[in-house]
Amino acid sequence: MTAILSAKSVNVYYGSTLAVRDVSLDIPKNQIVAFIGPSGCGKSTILRCFNRLNDLIPSARVEGLVTFQGSDLYAKVMDPVEVRRRIGMVFQKPNPFPKSIYDNIAFGARVNGYRGNMDELVEQSIQQAALWDEVKDKLKESGLSLSGGQQQRLCIARAIAIQPEIILMDEPCSALDPISTLRIEELLRELKERFTIVIVTHNMQQASRISDRTAFFNAEPTPKGGKVGYLVEYDTTDSIFQSPREQSTKEYVSGRFG
Numbered sequence: 410m411t412a413i414l415s416a417k418s419v420n421v422y423y424g425s426t427l428a429v430r431d432v433s434l435d436i437p438k439n440q441i442v443a444f445i446g447p448s449g450c451g452k453s454t455i456l457r458c459f460n461r462l463n464d465l466i467p468s469a470r471v472e473g474l475v476t477f478q479g480s481d482l483y484a485k486v487m488d489p490v491e492v493r494r495r496i497g498m499v500f501q502k503p504n505p506f507p508k509s510i511y512d513n514i515a516f517g518a519r520v521n522g523y524r525g526n527m528d529e530l531v532e533q534s535i536q537q538a539a540l541w542d543e544v545k546d547k548l549k550e551s552g553l554s555l556s557g558g559q560q561q562r563l564c565i566a567r568a569i570a571i572q573p574e575i576i577l578m579d580e581p582c583s584a585l586d587p588i589s590t591l592r593i594e595e596l597l598r599e600l601k602e603r604f605t606i607v608i609v610t611h612n613m614q615q616a617s618r619i620s621d622r623t624a625f626f627n628a629e630p631t632p633k634g635g636k637v638g639y640l641v642e643y644d645t646t647d648s649i650f651q652s653p654r655e656q657s658t659k660e661y662v663s664g665r666f667g
């Protein structure tokens with residue numbers, strides 16, 4: 410297995426509070442990895458470590474080693490903007506720019522110095538996000554005029570257009586209806602041919618439907634009365650759902666807590 414991303418003994422603090430402790434895991438190339446676990450156990454915090462988005466939270470501090478294709482993601486020579494170009498992110502709430510559908514795609518590409526044929530890039534990216542037939546006749550209309558599910562596919566198209574190697578997704582379907590959710594799930598299965606995907610989801614059926622590997626996080630109380638997140642178990646999705654090693658994983662995936 411070739412790990413494209415890897416975390417080794419990662420701790421994340423917000424101010425002086427340790428939010429997630431000692432996370433080590435490898436993300437294999439061209440697979441879908443799901444992060445599951447109860448609220449507040451640090452799934453989004455760890456996801457943000459993978460493209461240095463925590464850098465933008467002043468109180469956040471990351472300890473340990475995160476590597477991307479074997480190189481330290483936090484090394485001084487790494488440009489965080491370039492890191493985020495190569496490791497894209499799609500958020501929970503669809504957040505198209507208040508611009509035309511066309512410009513939602515073209516804007517980021519232009520900023521990143523894309524010099525090829527823009528019309529082609531826009532069409533290809535929207536095609537890959539399985540949105541083309543719905544928008545091809547209205548590329549000049551605002552991205553905000555689309556439905557929530559379409560907006561999320563537009564955001565995926567925008568992420569793809571920058572040609573990242575990895576796409577991180579933080580609960581990308583939680584604001585969507587079941588049909589839009591299934592469309593996105595189908596899309597993710599196609600996208601993994603070309604990209605590596607790490608997805609945070611509260612929806613266990615979704616994790617079991619789409620992911621190759623699953624990481625189960627949990628949180629435990631600290632002596633000071635707070636709680637700290639940690640990685641309980643990380644394995645193939647079949648193992649996590651059908652024969653987990655840990656009792657807490659078994660209880661969580663069978664819906665007994667969380």
Ligand SMILES: Nc1ncnc2c1ncn2[C@@H]1O[C@H](COP(=O)(O)OP(=O)(O)OP(=O)(O)O)[C@@H](O)[C@H]1O
Nearest residue numbers: 423428447448449450451452453454455466468638
């Ligand atoms: N910007 C922040 N500033 C301070 N504390 C934060 C910040 N973001 C997250 N935390 C804290 O870090 C811990 C982990 O939060 P995180 O959002 O990563 O968990 P999560 O598992 O993704 O939760 P959810 O499933 O509810 O999204 C929580 O205790 C949370 O309060």
